[in-house]
Amino acid sequence: MSSRRPEDASYSAVVNAGDYWIHEIKAAQIFRIVDLEGNQAVDTLFYNAHDTEERYSATDTIAAQRNIYLTTGTKLMSTFRKSMLTIIDDTCGRHDTLGGACSAESNQVRYAVDKRHMHACRDSFLRAIADPKWKLSKRDITANINFFMNVPVTPEGKLTFEDGISEPLKYVEMRADMDVLCLISNCPQLNNPCNAYNPTPVQVLIWD
Amino acid sequence: MSLWQETIHGGAGWSLLLRRGNTLRLEDTEGGANVGALFFNKDFPVERYNMPDTLKAQHTAHLTKGFVLYSDMGRVLCSITDDSCGWHDPLAGHNDAAAAAAKYGEANYQKHRNAWHRNTRDNFVIEAEKYGLDARDLGPNVNFFSKVVVDPDGSMRFVPGNSKVGDFVDLRAEMDLLVFLDTGQHPLDPNPKYEPKPVKFYVSKSDPVAADDLCRNSRPENERGFINTERYCL
Numbered sequence: 001m002s003s004r005r006p007e008d009a010s011y012s013a014v015v016n017a018g019d020y021w022i023h024e025i026k027a028a029q030i031f032r033i034v035d036l037e038g039n040q041a042v043d044t045l046f047y048n049a050h051d052t053e054e055r056y057s058a059t060d061t062i063a064a065q066r067n068i069y070l071t072t073g074t075k076l077m078s079t080f081r082k083s084m085l086t087i088i089d090d091t092c093g094r095h096d097t098l099g100g101a102c103s104a105e106s107n108q109v110r111y112a113v114d115k116r117h118m119h120a121c122r123d124s125f126l127r128a129i130a131d132p133k134w135k136l137s138k139r140d141i142t143a144n145i146n147f148f149m150n151v152p153v154t155p156e157g158k159l160t161f162e163d164g165i166s167e168p169l170k171y172v173e174m175r176a177d178m179d180v181l182c183l184i185s186n187c188p189q190l191n192n193p194c195n196a197y198n199p200t201p202v203q204v205l206i207w208d
Numbered sequence: 209m210s211l212w213q214e215t216i217h218g219g220a221g222w223s224l225l226l227r228r229g230n231t232l233r234l235e236d237t238e239g240g241a242n243v244g245a246l247f248f249n250k251d252f253p254v255e256r257y258n259m260p261d262t263l264k265a266q267h268t269a270h271l272t273k274g275f276v277l278y279s280d281m282g283r284v285l286c287s288i289t290d291d292s293c294g295w296h297d298p299l300a301g302h303n304d305a306a307a308a309a310a311k312y313g314e315a316n317y318q319k320h321r322n323a324w325h326r327n328t329r330d331n332f333v334i335e336a337e338k339y340g341l342d343a344r345d346l347g348p349n350v351n352f353f354s355k356v357v358v359d360p361d362g363s364m365r366f367v368p369g370n371s372k373v374g375d376f377v378d379l380r381a382e383m384d385l386l387v388f389l390d391t392g393q394h395p396l397d398p399n400p401k402y403e404p405k406p407v408k409f410y411v412s413k414s415d416p417v418a419a420d421d422l423c424r425n426s427r428p429e430n431e432r433g434f435i436n437t438e439r440y441c442l
Contacts, residue, residue: 066363105436110264154360155360
């Protein structure tokens, strides 16, 4: 368990379900995400704050550690194969990086063609990066991390969405290994039983 | 009858347009090949192959006959209508220059001419730049002919010998596509030698998509993906 106390954090915010959060985290700062009510999916992307061409790479991260699950000790690798952040504490146990972010269009495929109107993570990502100061566009939205999501793969090559293994106040904590820009969509998904059809808020904290 | 057939040298990048109604066959002529591949909407390349959407729509972590490749826009880019190999890897990505040099040593152009060591990342970047795209447009790729098994603890295991001499996979374009291919070795292939294999490709007219089409009917998600794609192509 981490010894860091929330009252000592230099930054703290609650991100409500269906909202986005975009924020810079400096090298050596500690970043924690708290699943306040349990089994929430926190769709997360990272970019090098000084050169956003370098960004989180799901494939490089899992290939580097030869394991698809993210947990304590995992280095979140960039497309330049450098460590962007290292997970240093994880009371949930593991996190997904294969399931991606929901979108209006993927909801049509997964659930029903008439679901296109429903709020979705990728709309939040796009709304967040619409501010030109971030110098990001849709092509920068790549395969993300789903903190607190449980997406097992079987040896036969099946991918399944299982009930969550997170619980209220479970958290994941990481150390930034470079200055990063963090982009979060706190997932608004209402079609999937993995969050009991009830998306909930999360807390983000940063310690210097 | 193929309209076009050609061999891609081992370790080489390639790109081509593949129109709706045509099928691309990749053939492993020597056995043990790997083909990294990325797919884009030819007209709006900001729509492209999306690994997570492909996996979660079909509840799979491998690709073979009956599966389709999804774009990030809920549409089917292409369908795997035939496959003699049985498993293609969508998980492990590709090597870059540093990773390839660490594994295979360096062999520069000045000394080795066109037998120099190349890497998938640089080859993809070169193909991307040819169409006004760049490194920001590169995401997780498919590795055709390669097999990576995920064990119950999540660990990833490369399975050697997955593809035999003559194995092939057929990709039926459902939209007009821009396709990047690279015949570099798989990033988890333990072979320490630089031995990328050539691959032969064929472009031919597809058979009409019948009402009982395997890929369209393999799961209700794919039926909806095809509906989205047909509406886009009206």
